Amino acid sequence: MSGREQNTPAKSGFAGGSAASSATARVIPSSPLARIAAATQKQPQPPEPHHQVQQVQEEAPSAVPRPGSWLDRGFSRAAENPADSSPAGGEEKTSAENAPAQETGVASAKTPPTVAQTPKTAPSFAAIAARVAAASRQKPEPAVNSAQPALSEEQVHENPGAEHKDTDGMIHPQQVREMQESFAEMTRPIVLIGPMAAGKTYIGTHLARFYGYEFLDADQLIVERYGEVSEIFEIFGEAHFRELEVKVIEEVLTSPAYRNTVFSLGGGAPMTDAVAQLLRGQNVVYILVDAPTVEPRITGSKTRPLLQPNPVQRWSEIFEHRRERYESLATYTLDARGARPIGVMAAEIQSFVLASRKENLKHDRG
Numbered sequence: 605m606s607g608r609e610q611n612t613p614a615k616s617g618f619a620g621g622s623a624a625s626s627a628t629a630r631v632i633p634s635s636p637l638a639r640i641a642a643a644t645q646k647q648p649q650p651p652e653p654h655h656q657v658q659q660v661q662e663e664a665p666s667a668v669p670r671p672g673s674w675l676d677r678g679f680s681r682a683a684e685n686p687a688d689s690s691p692a693g694g695e696e697k698t699s700a701e702n703a704p705a706q707e708t709g710v711a712s713a714k715t716p717p718t719v720a721q722t723p724k725t726a727p728s729f730a731a732i733a734a735r736v737a738a739a740s741r742q743k744p745e746p747a748v749n750s751a752q753p754a755l756s757e758e759q760v761h762e763n764p765g766a767e768h769k770d771t772d773g774m775i776h777p778q779q780v781r782e783m784q785e786s787f788a789e790m791t792r793p794i795v796l797i798g799p800m801a802a803g804k805t806y807i808g809t810h811l812a813r814f815y816g817y818e819f820l821d822a823d824q825l826i827v828e829r830y831g832e833v834s835e836i837f838e839i840f841g842e843a844h845f846r847e848l849e850v851k852v853i854e855e856v857l858t859s860p861a862y863r864n865t866v867f868s869l870g871g872g873a874p875m876t877d878a879v880a881q882l883l884r885g886q887n888v889v890y891i892l893v894d895a896p897t898v899e900p901r902i903t904g905s906k907t908r909p910l911l912q913p914n915p916v917q918r919w920s921e922i923f924e925h926r927r928e929r930y931e932s933l934a935t936y937t938l939d940a941r942g943a944r945p946i947g948v949m950a951a952e953i954q955s956f957v958l959a960s961r962k963e964n965l966k967h968d969r970g
């Protein structure tokens with residue numbers, strides 16, 4: 605199957621449900637899903653060609669930030685609770701489920717603010733310092749620490765600072781300083797792609813926290829605006845979910861306000877041609893994993909509709925189907941197989957980001 609094919613249910617056979625598509629969606633009065641129906645009335649805009657994306661990025665943000673907006677909440681949650689995910693081995697929760705109920709349950713049915721309405725500037729040094737210092741006081745989740753092998757000499761050499769961990773696996777002040785110093789204004793977001801349960805959300809939240817970036821997750825944005833992913837699949841079908849997905853991804857990737865952002869996509873997003881088009885010219889990090897790595901994360905999982913009824917088998921089939929597309933879009937591949945320490949993986953991505961800045965600037969000017 606060509607990696608260029610659109611991942612619609614008809615073509616991929618990976619539809620999570622046989623429910624109505626957006627064209628036939630039923631409005632269920634007083635249902636929490638009424639907001640999804642509202643969204644069906646508005647067709648997503650076609651994606652901008654890449655040169656137009658660049659043009660938009662050069663425009664100065666025109667609106668004032670809206671504290672407490674859905675995007676703000678997503679970020680603060682990432683900054684404050686990056687370890688919300690459940691440990692590997694148990695049934696994992698989606699990023700949305702990890703969010704406090706009062707936040708995910710009240711997605712505005714009125715007028716969700718656009719990304720352009722919530723411009724972000726780079727966090728101040730003091731803000732970064734406070735955030736990372738607070739993070740360094742938090743207990744890291746056991747899944748990472750218990751799985752952490754000792755760092756190889758090579759890893760420590762490649763990631764100076766990675767050896768500065770105390771016995772709890774927490775970040776040493778020296779490493780915090782190094783991370784703060786390496787914060788760099790970006791010209792575009794860091795987009796994480798890869799198969800389900802690869803750790804896109806997990807790695808993204810940590811990367812953002814460690815290095816002072818903003819964090820956004822496409823699924824989380826969909827949940828805050830439209831409702832639970834599994835319900836959207838069940839009631840409106842995969843095709844409609846993909847439309848919503850393109851919409852939120854386009855908003856983030858075409859907004860100049862989100863240059864300093866780590867942005868995790870859902871595993872199937874790059875299969876939509878409009879998303880693939882938006883990803884060209886971006887910093888795209890492919891989180892590479894294999895079946896043994898994800899198996900304990902997805903066994904018994906009910907949260908990802910496409911993995912039912914046999915998560916491990918379905919995961920392998922879907923991964924095979926999508927692998928080529930991931931590879932073709934990646935500007936960097938992070939090997940996340942096995943139990944690599946999160947600090948080392950984050951440092952590796954940060955090195956790539958720093959190294960690609962010059963190239964990106966050249967691309968933007970040229």
Ligand SMILES: Nc1ncnc2c1ncn2[C@@H]1O[C@H](COP(=O)(O)OP(=O)(O)O)[C@@H](O)[C@H]1O
Pocket residue numbers: 689690691692695696697698699747748751798799800801802803804805806807868871901940943944946
């Ligand atoms: N490197 C890792 N080490 C330990 N647990 C991980 C790792 N990556 C992901 N997980 C756990 O696996 C589950 C799925 O991760 P998640 O980030 O939601 O994947 P994705 O966003 O790629 O679907 C979560 O419970 C998460 O905490």
Ligand SMILES: O=C(O)C1=C[C@@H](OP(=O)(O)O)[C@@H](O)[C@H](O)C1
Pocket residue numbers: 798799800801804805823833869870871872873907908909910
């Ligand atoms: O691979 C996919 O098609 C999907 C992946 C999920 O996100 P994660 O990759 O974060 O699990 C979510 O978007 C939805 O269940 C569909």
Ligand SMILES: [Mg+2]
Pocket residue numbers: 699804805806821823868869870
């Ligand atoms: Mg995710």
